[in-house]
Amino acid sequence: MATPNSFRCVSDRFGVGKATAWRSIRRVTNALYSLRHTFIKWPSTEEARVTMSKIRTKYGFPKVVGAIDGTHIQISAPKEKPDAYINRKGFHSLQLQAICDQDLKLFHVYCGEVGSVHDMRVFRLSNITDMLNDDNFPDNSHILGDAAYEIHKHVMVPFRDNGHLTEEQINFNTILSSSRMIIERCFGLLKGRLRSILDKLPMTRTDLIPKYVIACCILHNICIDRNDIFENIFILINNERRENYLHNNRNNDSKSEGIAKRNAIMHLLSHQ
Template sequence: MAVAYYNYIRRRNPNLHRDRIFRDIDNPLDYLDDTDIICKYRLPRHNIIDLCGRFNRDLRRPTLRSRPLPVSLQVMVALRFYATGSFQAILGDVHRISRPSVSRIINDFTDCLVRLSPEYVKMPTQNDSVQIMRGFSDIAGFPNVIGAIDGTHIRIKSPSLDEHLYVNRKNYHSINVQAVCDSKLRFMNIVAKWPGSTHDSFILENSALKDMFERGAIPEGWLLGDSGYPLRPWLLTPVLHPTTRPEERYNTSHIRTRNTVERSFGVLKSRFRCLDTSGGSLLYSPTKACRVTVAVAVLHNMCINNGVPIPADCVDARDRGRIGRPQYIGPINDGVTVRNRLINGRFA
């Protein structure tokens, strides 16, 4: 009865004073709409809430203080850092917490995401490979492709140990990150541990990915890589000097299909500016920079899996961290035979 009377009075007097709604300014989920949340934090509201629930035990801080930092605020602070690459002092001022607290938040949340990486960054099973091959084939007609492989450089500050090893061919300090993606730009494998001076072929030769292909632990299919990689029966590279029409058609299809990995890096760095040169450089040690890279790759896959649109400020989806590298020069194996059979069969 009271509710009906109140509604009657409101209809008769629309200018009646309304009760103020107080929102928690320490929790952006309380006062931002869905579009602003994706723009500022890159993930949709339901994904952020899910991360808060999954990492509640890891991020909840037992303290005798009256106001411990809520898990939701910690998640939002870390996501804002990934999205912008802002200095920790600036993030602290925006969210009204201290710079040391921001540092601990980023470190703890990064650890949580790295532990989550086997769930989100993994090579396909036999059932998944069929769909992946179909997706790659739809791009340019290249058959039996289960992944595109490439490397990208993540700028970091000058490290205190072995500084010269991190200077890449463009003369700045970086880590060289190897990744394999599918046709939907999801990362299926990522190796983030090598200094910027390391050649792509060396990273592959010393990775678990190569061992998995060599022992047949991955479904049959090919990786596509550029001329910086060795030609293998499971890794196809372009023909360096094509002389026939089939070889030219092969190269054209190969380049268009392999371009997905460059687009993956471009979308990753556009969405999470902490890895992009527009955000400066990662002001961390190489070890922590590698962990941040893996954590951001997990978030990237979450966005792809949930169909999260790229925010309007992420207009450039090219890989700005890619560096031209010399072609691989090494022993020839039966990868040449596999490639020639494909050229003379599919592209003739």
């Protein structure tokens, strides 16, 4: 998982057959995946408050429990419906959606949607939509997303730049963007340490790849728990976002609450 080398290269280095190497990797992947709820879990109220305090102190944005974003895991063209896997950057991929805290530890991951699916649709297909409630967000807290996501009481996103933003709105967007960079750094650390998912993943079974990617996320969290972080392995991940996504209004109440909350935070940030 930590090297982009092929199975053939790994098999040659360890003196085993390619099939043996593949079976070994599958066993370890399955073992890690079975522990996913132990190592990737939603923060407790106390843990959420610690993250809120750290982000408020470092960036100034209040009541943030984490940041959400998506990244593409490049794969070879699948045999079935390969066009569906082509993302906006022009290569075949599966998507990984993740939320991390200030320490770059992942507490929610979702993987497996094809590369052509928009971030907001991935968001709705994941079970994170069922977790947007006051029980999971103490003290009226929220996660931060970019403009690809829809505003919600517990999801703060920037004001859309229509060329006529006020100084207060620009200030809000700037502070949100700085605070949200924790998820970009998280992806950089994840792919810098586990480089098999940095470039093209040498796997063809699209039904097994999501489990493999989540196993990588588990190892990432284990390393953070062990304080095993090296700044020189961060990789710059370029995640360009499309903003022209048509949001629906299935939950107008939460959207209205989110807009009111964003305006209140905007005024707070402009006066601090």
